[in-house]
Amino acid sequence: MTLQNDPDRLLPADPGTRDVARALYRSVEALPIISPHGHVDPTILVEDTPFANATELFLRHDHYVTRLLHAAGFSLADVGVPDLAGGGSVAAPRDAWRRFCEHWHLYAGTASGYWLSSILGEQFGVTEQPDGANADRLFDTIQDALQAPAFRPRALFDRFRIEVLATTDDPMDDLAAHAVLAADPTFSGRVLPTFRPDAYLDPAKAGWAERVASLAAWNGTPEGSYRGYLEALAGRRRHFIEHGAVSSDHGVPQPLTLELEETDAAALFDRALSGTADAADLERFAAHMLFESARMSVEDGLVMTVHPGVHRNHHAPTLARFGPDTGHDLPVRTDYVRPLRPLLERFGSAPGFNLVLFSVDETSYSREIAPLAGFYPSVFIGAPWWFLDAPDAVLRFRSAVTETAGFSRGSGFIDDTRAFLSIPARHDMSRRLDASFLARLVREGRIDEATAERIILDLVVDQPRRVFKL
Amino acid sequence: MTLQNDPDRLLPADPGTRDVARALYRSVEALPIISPHGHVDPTILVEDTPFANATELFLRHDHYVTRLLHAAGFSLADVGVPDLAGGGSVAAPRDAWRRFCEHWHLYAGTASGYWLSSILGEQFGVTEQPDGANADRLFDTIQDALQAPAFRPRALFDRFRIEVLATTDDPMDDLAAHAVLAADPTFSGRVLPTFRPDAYLDPAKAGWAERVASLAAWNGTPEGSYRGYLEALAGRRRHFIEHGAVSSDHGVPQPLTLELEETDAAALFDRALSGTADAADLERFAAHMLFESARMSVEDGLVMTVHPGVHRNHHAPTLARFGPDTGHDLPVRTDYVRPLRPLLERFGSAPGFNLVLFSVDETSYSREIAPLAGFYPSVFIGAPWWFLDAPDAVLRFRSAVTETAGFSRGSGFIDDTRAFLSIPARHDMSRRLDASFLARLVREGRIDEATAERIILDLVVDQPRRVFKL
Amino acid sequence: MTLQNDPDRLLPADPGTRDVARALYRSVEALPIISPHGHVDPTILVEDTPFANATELFLRHDHYVTRLLHAAGFSLADVGVPDLAGGGSVAAPRDAWRRFCEHWHLYAGTASGYWLSSILGEQFGVTEQPDGANADRLFDTIQDALQAPAFRPRALFDRFRIEVLATTDDPMDDLAAHAVLAADPTFSGRVLPTFRPDAYLDPAKAGWAERVASLAAWNGTPEGSYRGYLEALAGRRRHFIEHGAVSSDHGVPQPLTLELEETDAAALFDRALSGTADAADLERFAAHMLFESARMSVEDGLVMTVHPGVHRNHHAPTLARFGPDTGHDLPVRTDYVRPLRPLLERFGSAPGFNLVLFSVDETSYSREIAPLAGFYPSVFIGAPWWFLDAPDAVLRFRSAVTETAGFSRGSGFIDDTRAFLSIPARHDMSRRLDASFLARLVREGRIDEATAERIILDLVVDQPRRVFKL
Structure with missing residues (x-):
């Protein structure tokens, strides 16, 4: 059977709407790709092997x-x-x-x-x-x-017109691959690391104490020093910033935040390290560290992205045999308004602070995320993520958020992929869907065509540059 | 005023899409009806009275x-x-x-x-x-x-082209009606019982202790024997299987599952029988019995269907006067990923185990049920149920699950009706809606027409046969 | 750039459907406006200043x-x-x-x-x-x-063809503005107060004790008398009814209801007044008072409207500087079926009792609100509210509720606005969207055009009159 790739694919069936959508899509089809969050391994570009x-x-x-x-x-x-x-x-x-x-x-x-x-x-x-x-x-x-x-990866990087590609990295990563690429006069692309500290911030994660120890060793402070721990995290963030990082990413179970006094936080840190903390302690400490991460973002300017609501490694036998990221991470109900209140009361209006909220619970788009982003200057609506990064789901997303927050409060498209070759197909899909959504509004007399043209250009290139400070 | 039944009813308004949908619908319109879950009383077919x-x-x-x-x-x-x-x-x-x-x-x-x-x-x-x-x-x-x-009921059964009709039955039912139909050389239809044990598994239900006693009496074991209770349940399941049953059905408040050691389960069973169990005990025992039901399904091959999330008999005065099933069973929020984890860790990949998850909380389709069914070979997505078995709701359902799980992970259409005469109208509605959904994907260049034809045929006849082992 | 107001705006893009929608819209475009819930200040009509x-x-x-x-x-x-x-x-x-x-x-x-x-x-x-x-x-x-x-406001009131305009008022308001308007022979519009007692019913609200004291003073009963408190509330409701009120409105955090014995309620009332109640006590008392409000509605005939699920004043610094209603009230998850059960068991079928349930959590429409309204004669589905009062959201709402509850169980459109000049635009939007939704059903062969005409007329004028007893 023939493999079809209809040039009009994903555009709306109604002929009049399709004409408008096609023109909008054509206007952005060939624009460069900006990919401020993803999981491509930078060594494929360093080594450039087939x-x-x-x-x-x-x-x-x-x-x-x-x-x-x-x-x-x-x-x-x-x-x-x-x-x-x-x-x-x-x-x-x-x-x-x-x-x-x-x-x-x-x-x-x-x-x-x-x-x-x-x-x-x-x-x-x-x-x-x-x-x-x-x-x-x-x-x-x-x-x-x-x-x-x-x-070869570098040739594809050019052919795909990738302007910026962000990777996702462990805080203790030396970022050598990024340094090599930056120093290479034959490679002109921008490949940026992203600071992903979950395993260092959440004491319920396996190996947390060892990671705390590695931070302390790097920082030259005692393992049990809460202040040294914070300093080390800030120091590693600076290291990332020096290598071009523009964001830190937080994959928390739920977006709980909590502001603790330093002495209380330090006491929880002690108990977590000594193994005497209970589950509630661990959750409180992790919530406090999400709050502290926002404080650091306000200070050092890293954009903060949050990817909550995923139950990781649902099927223990598969985890044991094949490791993580093998298909059994599953979405769960997620709230934002109440859990993020401590963070937003404190930093919601802080100048230069950008907080991008992703979701795998699409009910949160109209109920919580768009309303938050429509008030707080720091909050941006993360593009549909994971299972929601699909044609119908993207159109549901646009419908859910636009009437409350307009088009200015989004993150721009995020491909979030490990699959390097899928990057252009994913961005192309997003452009087709944005064109389709806007064309419907045009045909329903809700925006005019010139406005739609301005908006789609903004969504594709200006918005991700603005939100991720590129 | 005229009663209209437009031959194109439920097909999409866009003329081009409607043409595709009509052709798809025509290709399955006249296929036999497979009804693997419903509530028709089998005696109407035994007696065949008007x-x-x-x-x-x-x-x-x-x-x-x-x-x-x-x-x-x-x-x-x-x-x-x-x-x-x-x-x-x-x-x-x-x-x-x-x-x-x-x-x-x-x-x-x-x-x-x-x-x-x-x-x-x-x-x-x-x-x-x-x-x-x-x-x-x-x-x-x-x-x-x-x-x-x-x-007459049997004439209608033939006219409706019903290939299989499942009823829903009490575990202690002697299934005499099913036996009569199976033995009747003048009746060629397949009418299968379904094992519905809620009232025997959930000690919070009125009359549970009496039902446990009836199981014990049938099994010839002491009423207080937990092991005898399990044996009796397994025995009644065998009785159902001998009469053609292919599934057991579980109408639980929430799909909570829990694996208990036999001694712990037996202790809860004792407390529940003696009336000393508290509400948490009762819930734990019911959750354990849902887990045990999966174990029995793995052993005896009955497909396990779960219909959770309904608050039964909301209006006590109506219950008192008119009994149950009188219109005030109401949906409530339902989660699947976390509550089902114990069951799925243990049996999620068990060969031959089929678990069909229904929902009356449509937010669960994209967030939990489709992601579960897209990983676990045992999990199938139940067709839209109850209030969601309606044209727009079915299209929302297809949109919510397909992009994550494709078309292969569904249950096939389930009419779930007590109204015998409504069976063809319900199946016809489902075929029209599947045709409409597929036609949209065709017109949006997402699948080709030949693929759509293959899929609708699979949805209508092969999928229910496969999932329900018919 | 040109400001467009397409005469066909919001009507569906498909030409055939648009033709049907346009005809339906035209049939109700010029009908009077009935606004049974909103926040316009009545003094603008009394003073009639520009x-x-x-x-x-x-x-x-x-x-x-x-x-x-x-x-x-x-x-x-x-x-x-x-x-x-x-x-x-x-x-x-x-x-x-x-x-x-x-x-x-x-x-x-x-x-x-x-x-x-x-x-x-x-x-x-x-x-x-x-x-x-x-x-x-x-x-x-x-x-x-x-x-x-x-x-001038009165000229606009006439030009807008406003038949009824309800305001929202504090229980101790003397309603002088309403009295002036009612007595003014030069003003023929109906401007009705609405009893909004949250600050008097929920002891967790700042100033509750002072408000209780003001009720007691008005009623001539001791501040600590629970019975006097109930009498005073009933008395103020009568005062509102005498000034034309048809409804009381309840903006509760969640729609919790609870029936307490009078002695238990009085004891909670004492503890709340003396400052010794804990958070659970306060919540129980507020839930009981929502129940009592329903009882009063049954007695005095005021329609009861409930607007739950809003987290008020999320950003404390903005509240401190600019006061409430400044953009940081945010929706949260809301349930109805379980929390409202005590109220509905008692009053759900009470003759003449009308309970209108609004929501900012759109998941509740198909799951809880439509199913409730499809059984209880007292329950009506509130029109989409707040962030959901927007074109796509309204169509999602209609899709979510209609298949379960039909068109007869809605509240009619509610503009809920403080912005007097936006009233016609909002009602016009609603009429366009109702026409669009009905036109789709017509084109999909689900209702005929004559039925659609009857329904849209009912939705626009008869339904709000009936539900709000106008």
Whole structure:
């Protein structure tokens, strides 16, 4: 069966609305990509070695893709995910790819299916839908393409017109890859680190005490010193800023915040380190550290992004065998208005403070996030994230937030991807959907076409630059 | 006023999309009906006696219909519901029907209005909207039709092309009706019981201790034996399986699950029987028994369906006078990810285990149910249920789940009805809506038409067969 | 840039559906306005003095408008809101207006932007979008218009065809303004007070004890008498009824209700007055008083409206400086089914009792409010409120409630506005959206056009008259 990539895809069916949407989309189609939050590994750009094969590229690292094969009854090892614990056998890349192609139908109507179709068609010139019969041929086609200089990571970076690409990094990362790229006169792209301190801030996380110790060692302060701990965090943030970081990212279970007196915080820190803290203590300390992170952002200017509401590693047997990020992180109900109040009372109007709130609970968009962003100058509405980064979900999001907060309070599109090759397809999808949403408002007489043109330009390039201080 | 049943009803307004939708609908319109969960009384097929009259058929047993008349100010007795407690007078069928016809306008835009229009028009050839003037005539028209052999339950079963019809039954039911039908060489339909054990598993339910006693008596074990209780439940499940059952159904307040050691469970069982358990004990025991039900499903292969999140019998005075299922069961917020974790950690990947999650809180579709079903091979997304089994709600459901989980993780359509005559109208509605949703994706360039044809065929017949092991 | 007010604005883009919608809209476009709940100050009609200027009219009192300027980085004082506490300088009206015009683009796509466009275009004949260049000219144009007799409040009241306008008033208000208007032979409009007793019923509110004292003084009973307190509330309700009131309004944090024995309620009342009540006591007493308010409604016939789920005054520094109602009241999750059960068990079927449930948590519409209103004769679905009173949100609302509860269980449109000049634009918006929703159902073959015409007429005039007993 033919693999279609309709030039008008995702545009509204109504012919009059589609015409308006197409014109809006064309006006931003070719603009550079600004990607202020994502999970691409910077070493692929440092080393600039070819990607290995189709499975490495599309399958093994993309838990959106492997999870549906898992749901269809395959072990993750069958689709190329290494068995970390058991040391069991893992499917060879070509076998994993064949399995995927045989189950291409599982992806019909999904966001992953949409991206994969775009990438296969537009990057690799594939014109047939993957299936069991063509799997080997497609594997070879992709393999061949990947050997060409045009498919080396740096060449793709240029071809994709990426202006800025942010990575996500451990606070103790030396950021050597970023330094190499910045110093390389043959590479002109901007690749920025992002400070992601959850494992250092939440004492309920495994390995927290060891991480606190590493901070103390780096800072030359005693492990048990709460003040030294804060200094070290601030110091590592400076290190990130010196390497171009513009934001810190916080993946908290719920966006709880709490302002504690220093002595109370220090006492909780002691109890957490000594293992005598109870669950409520741990939660209070983590909430306080989210508050402290906002204080540091106000001081050092890093944009603060919060990705709450995910129950990580739901299926312990899969975690034990395959590690984290293997498809069983699941959304849960999330509130923002009450939990963020301590932080916003204190820093909500602080000059230069930018706080971007993401959600996987779409009920929060109209009820809490848009109303917050429509009052607090610091608060911006994070683009639809994770399972919500999909065509219908994005249109629901726009509908949910715009009437309350307009178009000026968004983060700009965030691809949040580990899959380097999916970046242009994701940004292109976002541009098509923004064009579709705006075209509907035009046709319903709610904005005029000139205004829609101004807005889509702002959404695509100016808004992410402004919100992320690029 | 004319009663319209537009042949294109429920198809999208945009002409291009409607053309695609119409073709998809036509391709499945005449396929057999598979109904793996519902509440039809099997004795109507055993006895095959004519339905009594229009009130008996459309009004008295259908709390979707009577509730809107109640909201309009009528007592349930005024619309034909027997006054169990007070023994007050109940409207004669013809009077109740007249009242309903006079208030036909209340149903405009509702799911009930849609079904009733379809049934009146397509089954009874009615061409005018019910009103006070034609009420008596319609009552007679329907009465006359019901006397005809073509309107006897078995004739309708054939005319409706019902391939499988599941009933919902008490665990101690002898299933004699099912046995008679299975043994009857003149009846070729498949009518299957469903094991519905809530009243035996949740010690907070009135009469639980008596039901435990009846299990013990049947099993020949002491009433106070927890192990005997488990054995008896497993035994009754076997009895159901021998009579064709393919699923057990669980109507729990919230989908809480808990794994207890046998001694702890037995201790709670004792306390519950002796009346010394507190509310937390009762909840823990019920959560444990939902977990145990999954274990039994893994062992005996019954598909497990869960219908949580309903506050039953909200209005105690109505319960006292008219009994349960009289229109005041009301949805409440429901979570799935956290409460089901114990069950899914243990059985989420168990071979052959199928767990179908229904919801009356539609926020759970995109946030929890689709993400769960997109990872766990056991989890399937239950079709929109109760108040959500309506045109717009079904399209919202498809939009909420498809981008995350695709089309392969659904249950297939479930009519869940007590109203035998509404079965074809309900399945037809679902087919029209699936066609509409798919046609939009086709027109937005997200799937091609051949794929849409394959999907709708799968949704209508293959998916329910697969998920319910038919 | 041109300020457009498309005559077909808000009607659906699909041409066939738009034709149906236009006809429906035309059929109700010119009908009188019934406004049974809002916040217009009645003294503007008593005094009938011209409005001061554009800032006074559109900006300073409208926290929907000022909040987006605040989010854009302005102090509220910069946009004309008086600095109550600090006594800091406040922008002159013309300067505030200029700031607003320079940021007109912030409102594109918002409900406020829609209303402001309608008002500027239709009331003031403005044909260009506000901007920095035309700000002064527009200020003058509006100023000039406001001096004309046709723009005096009473003239506008007639021009807007307002049949009924309800205000919202403190229980101890003498209602002199209402009395003056009622007695004035030159004013024929109906301006009704609304009893809003939150500050007298919820002991957690600042000043509660003083308000209880004022009730006692008025009633001539001891301050500590719970029975005297109830008598006084009933007495003030009678005072309101004598001045034309048809409803009492309850802005509670959550719709908790509780029936207490009189002795228990009196004991809580004592503890609350003496300052010895804890937070749980205060919440229980407030829940009991919501229950008592329903009892009083059953007795005296006032319609009971409930506006729950708002976290008031989220940003304490803004409250301290600018007072309440300054843009930082924020929605939170709200439940109805369980919290309202005590009230509904007791009064849900009481003859003549009307309870209108509003929500700022739109998830409650399909899950709880429509199901409640589809059973209890007393319960009506409040029109979309606050952030949800916007085009897309209204269509989502109709979609969420109609399939369960039909069209008969709504409150009719409620403008809930302080902005007198926005009243016609808001009602017009509602009529356009009702027409759009109904037109879609017509085109999808779900209702016929004659039924749609009947329904829209009912929604616009008969329903609010019926529900609010006008």
